[in-house]
Amino acid sequence: MWAKILLTALCLLMIGTAVRFDPSRQRSLLAAKPSDGPRLRLMTWNIGYAELEDDSRAHTKDLKTVADTILSNDPDAIALQELTGPEQLKVLLGYLHGRYSGAVAPPGNSDRVDAVLVKDGKAHFENLAADGKYAIAASFHLRPQSPGVVLVSAHADAFSATRRRVFTGEVVDWARGRPGGSIVLIGGDFNFALDAKDESHFYSDNVKHDSEAYSYVLKYFRDLGREAGYTAINDRRIDYIFGPPETVLLRRAEVLQSAGTGQMDHWPLLVEVTL
Amino acid sequence: MSAIRAVILCQANLVATHRESCGCPSYFKRELGVIVRGRQFTSLPEQSQDPYVRFTMITQLKLEFLKLIRSRSFFLSFIALTIFVALMLWGFYSYAERKAGEQVTAQFKYTYESKSYFNGLTFALYSVMFSFSLLIPIFVAMTAGAQIAGERQAGTLRMMCVRPVSRVSLFLSKFLVVAFYTYLLVTFFIGLNLLVGLCFVGWGDLQLYPGALNLVDEPGKLLRDEALLRFVYASLSGTWALLVIAAIAMLFSVLFENPAMATVATLAVYLVFHIIGRIEFFEHLRPYFFTTDMDFWRDVFKPQIPWQSFQHYGAVCGAYIFGTLLVATAIFDRKDITS
Numbered sequence: 001m002w003a004k005i006l007l008t009a010l011c012l013l014m015i016g017t018a019v020r021f022d023p024s025r026q027r028s029l030l031a032a033k034p035s036d037g038p039r040l041r042l043m044t045w046n047i048g049y050a051e052l053e054d055d056s057r058a059h060t061k062d063l064k065t066v067a068d069t070i071l072s073n074d075p076d077a078i079a080l081q082e083l084t085g086p087e088q089l090k091v092l093l094g095y096l097h098g099r100y101s102g103a104v105a106p107p108g109n110s111d112r113v114d115a116v117l118v119k120d121g122k123a124h125f126e127n128l129a130a131d132g133k134y135a136i137a138a139s140f141h142l143r144p145q146s147p148g149v150v151l152v153s154a155h156a157d158a159f160s161a162t163r164r165r166v167f168t169g170e171v172v173d174w175a176r177g178r179p180g181g182s183i184v185l186i187g188g189d190f191n192f193a194l195d196a197k198d199e200s201h202f203y204s205d206n207v208k209h210d211s212e213a214y215s216y217v218l219k220y221f222r223d224l225g226r227e228a229g230y231t232a233i234n235d236r237r238i239d240y241i242f243g244p245p246e247t248v249l250l251r252r253a254e255v256l257q258s259a260g261t262g263q264m265d266h267w268p269l270l271v272e273v274t275l
Numbered sequence: 276m277s278a279i280r281a282v283i284l285c286q287a288n289l290v291a292t293h294r295e296s297c298g299c300p301s302y303f304k305r306e307l308g309v310i311v312r313g314r315q316f317t318s319l320p321e322q323s324q325d326p327y328v329r330f331t332m333i334t335q336l337k338l339e340f341l342k343l344i345r346s347r348s349f350f351l352s353f354i355a356l357t358i359f360v361a362l363m364l365w366g367f368y369s370y371a372e373r374k375a376g377e378q379v380t381a382q383f384k385y386t387y388e389s390k391s392y393f394n395g396l397t398f399a400l401y402s403v404m405f406s407f408s409l410l411i412p413i414f415v416a417m418t419a420g421a422q423i424a425g426e427r428q429a430g431t432l433r434m435m436c437v438r439p440v441s442r443v444s445l446f447l448s449k450f451l452v453v454a455f456y457t458y459l460l461v462t463f464f465i466g467l468n469l470l471v472g473l474c475f476v477g478w479g480d481l482q483l484y485p486g487a488l489n490l491v492d493e494p495g496k497l498l499r500d501e502a503l504l505r506f507v508y509a510s511l512s513g514t515w516a517l518l519v520i521a522a523i524a525m526l527f528s529v530l531f532e533n534p535a536m537a538t539v540a541t542l543a544v545y546l547v548f549h550i551i552g553r554i555e556f557f558e559h560l561r562p563y564f565f566t567t568d569m570d571f572w573r574d575v576f577k578p579q580i581p582w583q584s585f586q587h588y589g590a591v592c593g594a595y596i597f598g599t600l601l602v603a604t605a606i607f608d609r610k611d612i613t614s
Binding site for chain 2: 030251
C-alpha cells in the first residue's frame with residue numbers, strides 16, 4: 001500500500017509542479033516547422049559624446065545622422081540616452097518624418113535625459129524615478145492582437161558603481177512590477193565595468209557592485225545583446241537590452257559599428273526578437 | 276470461500292512441484308508463500324528464520340539487474356547504437372565529400388563549411404537528436420515491455436508472485452531496473468558520440484542554428500566546456516523523457532500476455548503521437564500529446580536554458596510516469612495470473 005501512496009503523491013506533486021511552472025511559450029518540436037510569431041526590433045543608443053568633449057551630451061547637428069541610422073534599420077522602438085532635452089527629441093522626430101512618436105524623461109538631478117521612440121502612435125509613456133534621476137518607459141502593441149510591450153530607456157551613472165547598483169535595482173524592480181502578460185524590455189547605457197582587468201586600483205568595489213547589479217538584472221531578465229560585441233570605444237560593452245528570459249526568442253543581436261558621427265563614443269545596439 | 280481454497284491449494288501444489296523439479300536457487304525452493312490476488316495468505320513457519328527469504332527491495336533489484344545484464348537484448352541495444360554511430364560518421368563524411376569536394380575529407384575536422392561550426396560536439400548533437408526520437412525508444416520499449424509479459428510467457432511470473440514479496444515491490448523493482456538501463460543506454464550513447472566526435476572530427480565550441488530540423492529555437496553558441504556540461508544534463512533529461520515510454524511499456528506488459536505485443540503496442544502509441552504531432556493539420560492537438568512534452572529534454576541545448584518551461588514539461592512527463600505506474604501497479608496487484 002505504501003508504494004501506491006508514494007506513487008500517488010509523486011504523481012500529484014508532478015501535476016502541482018507543472019501547474020506552478022507554467023511555460024511562457026508553446027513547445028517547438030524537433031523537425032517540425034516552428035511557429036514564428038511577430039518580430040520586434042529594438043535599438044538602444046547613447047548618442048552623447050566622449051567625456052573629453054566640452055559638452056558630452058548629444059549634439060543637435062548629429063541628429064540627422066541618428067535619424068538616418070534609425071530609418072535604415074527600421075526598429076519598432078528605440079531607447080536613446082544623453083539628449084539635452086525635449087527640443088532635441090522634437091528635432092529628431094522631425095527628421096524621422098513622423099514615423100515615430102516619443103517622449104523624454106525629466107532631467108532629475110542630471111543634466112541629460114533619456115528618451116524612448118516608438119512606431120506605434122498610440123504608445124503610452126511613463127516616467128520612472130530611480131536614484132534621483134528618471135528613466136522613461138513606453139508601452140505599446142506591435143499588432144492589435146499581440147501582447148503589450150514595454151521598453152524602458154535607462155542611463156546609469158558613469159562614475160559611481162554604487163549609484164549604478166541602486167539605479168539598476170530600482171529600474172529592475174519597476175519592470176518586474178508591470179502587469180502580467182506584457183513583455184518588458186530594458187534598454188540603455190548601464191556603464192557596467194564587469195571585466196576585472198579594467199579595474200585600475202585596488203581600493204574600489206566597482207567590479208563587485210557592477211557584477212552584483214548585473215547579476216540582479218539577470219535574475220529576472222536576459223542579456224539579449226551578449227554575443228553582439230563591444231558597444232563603446234575602448235572595447236567596452238556597456239549598452240544593453242535586457243528582455244524576458246523565455247517569452248521572446250532572439251533572432252538577431254548586432255552592434256552597428258559603422259553608425260555614429262562626430263565624437264560619439266557609443267554605437268547603437270540592435271536586437272530583433274520573436275514574440 | 277471454496278474458490279479461494281481451491282486457488283490456495285492449486286498454488287501450494289504448484290510450488291511444491293516446483294521445489295522438487297526445477298533448478299532454481301535454493302532460496303527459491305525454500306520459500307512457500309501463497310498469494311491470491313496479491314495478498315499473502317500463508318507462509319511456512321521456517322520462513323521467518325531463513326535469511327534468504329527475507330526479500331528486500333535491494334535483493335529484488337539485484338535479481339532483476341542480474342536478469343537484465345544476462346539478457347541478449349541488453350547487449351543487442353548497445354551494439355545497435357554503436358553501429359548507428361558508425362553509420363552517422365560515415366554519413367557525415369560522405370555528405371561533406373559530396374557537398375564540398377574530396378579535399379574536405381582530407382582535413383575533415385577543419386574544413387566543413389565553417390572552421391568553427393562543424394566539430395565533434397556538432398556531430399554528437401546531431402547523432403543524439405536523430406536517434407533519440409526513433410532509435411532509443413525502441414530499445415526502451417523492448418526492455419520494459421518484456422519485464423512482466425516476458426516472465427509470464429516464460430512461465431516464471433507465477434513462481435515469482437508466490438514468493439513472499441508484494442507484487443508492487445516486484446513491479447517497482449523491475450521499473451527501477453528499466454530506469455537504470457535507460458540511463459545507461461543514453462549515457463553510453465552520448466559518451467560514445469562525444470568520443471567518436473573527439474577522435475574523428477575534433478572539438479570546438481558548439482554553434483547552434485535552428486535550421487530545417489529546428490534543433491534549437493534560436494541561433495546561439497555554447498563554449499566547449501559548457502556544451503559538455505549540457506550533454507551531461509541531456510543524459511538526465513533524456514532519461515527522464517524516455518521513462519514515459521518505459522512506464523507505458525510496463526503498463527502494456529502487465530496488460531498483455533506476450534512481450535512482443537507489449538513492445539509493439541507501446542511503439543505504436545508512441546509513433547502515432549510522434550508522427551501526428553509533426554503534421555501541421557494537427558498542430559492544435561500537439562499540446563495534448565505526451566510526445567510533445569517528452570521533447571523537453573533538448574531544451575538543455577538552448578543557449579539559455581528556459582528553466583520555467585523545462586520544469587513544466589519535466590513535471591508533465593513525471594505525471595505521466597507516476598500516473599501510468601500507479602495504474603499499472605493497481606492492475607498488476609489485482610490481476611489473476613493463470614499462465
